[in-house]
Amino acid sequence: MQSAQSAQPASGDDRVPGKLIGAIVAVGSLAFIGILTETVMTVLFPQLMGEFHVDTATVQWITTIYLLAVAATMPVSSFLKRRFRLKPLFAAAVILAIIGSFIMIVATAFPMLIVARIIQGIGSGIATPLMVNIILEQSPRSKIGRLMGVGSLVITVAPAIGPTVGGAVTSVLPWRAIFIAAIPITIVAAVIGMACIEQKTPTEDAYLDPIQLTTIVFALVGMILALNQGGVAVSALVSGRPFAVSAVTAVVSLMVGLGSLVAFCLVSRRSFSPLLRLGILRDPVVLLYWIEYLLLPIVGIGFGYVITNVAQLALGTDAFLAGALVLPGALIGAVCAPVGGWLYDRFGAARPILSALAIATIGPVLLCAFALHLTPGLLAGFYFIFGFFYALGNPNVMTSALAEIPREFTPDGNAMFNTALQFGGAAGTALFSTILSMAQAGAVAGGFGEGTAEFAHATAVGGMWTFGVMVAICATGWACLVVAFRIRSARAARADRAARATHVR
CATH class of the missing domain: 1.20.58 (Methane Monooxygenase Hydroxylase; Chain G, domain 1)
Incomplete structure (x- = not known):
């Protein structure tokens, strides 16, 4: 199978055009705002429950409906890329983001919030694959890893700082201020994007x-x-x-x-x-990459939920400190994601990815081992190990996978991998919240509610179970990559032998 990278023509000029940088910044900012508001909402649940008079089971639909809208839109991104020009797609995402934010600002009933989150989810489902498609299509070959690292920075930073931003803003301002601030940022991104986004490939008469x-x-x-x-x-x-x-x-x-x-x-x-050309998954290398990219976000995105809950319910921290514990590891990891891209460009895929993800697994291993004796400092420190090396390695998995796909099928691969990312994140929150609830059930049944030593110990035990599951998920994903790289190496060796035999004849 011809790779996307090999299909891309070589160029003697590997400079990154200024307009490409502007396009990535514009579309990335739009994706950033969408993902940020997703994780901010979890901190706002108590206020929303009081203001709109809904219970916990109802208020969680604020995030669930958003994830459903994003997941439903992601697979269509391949068709949209083939059928429509980039600027109209970007403009549509901008309009949806602004409309959704405006409804959130003026909403007086809970169903209005649900409608707003659906609109925002569709906009985010357009923007995130659009950013990746622009990077893959228009970047110089030697800079793809670094620019994909920049793109992953957007996707990684937003969920990391969401709880902290939500806690900080709502401690001094009404919760609607978050969406008031989002509108001017979106407008600035729109101006930059409309000036910088360029159409490099023709559209097709695709049929939906x-x-x-x-x-x-x-x-x-x-x-x-x-x-x-x-x-x-x-x-x-x-x-x-x-x-x-x-x-x-x-x-x-x-x-x-x-x-x-x-x-x-x-x-x-x-x-x-x-709509999606699933035939690319017949390649065992691409399939193994995709399985890893489905599994690892279960841990990467689910960590935010686990740490904030363990910190508050087992260690007794307040909500702001609990959110802040995630921040160092997530921020330093996200900021260093372009470094992982540079390592990919410099050394290829295997060593940077496998080494980084192997070290990242040490984080949940330590958390599992020390689960019953954690302090806020240890919790933040062990997560720092995971967050930093996860950001160095995992974004390169999609980059490497898409390099195995013929270039005309890249939008399909992009849609599949981004859908796996969203699905894995949703699965992680559901899985880990269930494990913690099961551990806490004994304390609750015994009459020991939140705030008691028994409930805190039960939460710590649940944290230990959760971190153990995380270790198993990380190990499974890493094993998939090992097998994938071995298959790639065997293919390369066979191709090399065939080339030498042809040359001798």
Whole structure:
């Protein structure tokens, strides 16, 4: 299979054009705002529950519906890239972001918030793949790793600082101030983007099959909803609360999701113009990369939830300090993500990725070992190890995977990997919240509620279980990459022998 990189013509001028930098900054800022508001909302739950008179099960739909909208939009990004020019796509994402923020500012009823989050999710689902497509399509070959690192910085920093930003802003200002501030930032990004985004490839007369669109949307929405409601059901069951509605919702959603996924695969195989060209996953290297990129975000994104809850419920910190504990590791890791891209450009894929992710796994190993004796400093320090090396290695996984895909299929690969990222993040929050709830159930059943020593110990035990699961996930993802790189090496060796044999003849 011809790689995307090899398909790209060599150029003697490897300078990064100023307009490309501007385009990445503009689209990246839009993606940043979308992802930031996703994680900010979790800190706002208590205020929203009081203002709109809703319970915990209802208010969590603020983030769930956003994830569903993003997940439903991501697979369409390949079609949008082929069918429409870049500037109209960017303009659409900007308009959706502004409309969503405006509704959040003026909302007087909870359903208005849900509508706003759907609109914002669609905008973010357009912006994030658009940024990656611009980098892959327009970057000089020797700078792709570094520029992808810059792109991953956007995706990594936003969820990392979200809880801290939310806690800091809402401690002095109303929660709507976050969305008031988002509008001028979005407008500035729009001005830069419209001036800098350039069209380098022609559009195609692509066709959007409504059956494919419906089945993939139902597949992703069904599976994410099943994860979410499954976690709610298990948490309610172990806590002795009613769980039947959530359990039935989870089972039905799973059946709909899996059935729709099978239907999408069958329809796509027979389609002349598939929405996503799934054939790229027949390559075992790309498939193994994709599995890793689905697994590792479960840990990377789920860490924010676990640390803030363990810090508050087991160590007794306040909400602001709990959010701040995530900040050092997440920020330094995100800022150094371009360094990981430079290592990729300089040394290739295998050594920088495998070494960084192996060291990153030490973080959850230490957290698991010290789970019952953690302090806020140890919690932040061990997460720092994970956050730094995860950011050095994991963004390069998608870069390396897309290099194995023919260039005309790159938008499809981009859509698949970004969808895996979103799905993994949703799965991580559902999985880890369920594990913590199961651990806390014994204390709750014994009459020991939040704030008691028994409840704190139960949370610490739940943290130990969670960190153990994280270690297993990291090890599985790392093993997938080892196998993938071995297959690549064997292919390269066979190609080299064939080339030498041809030369001798």
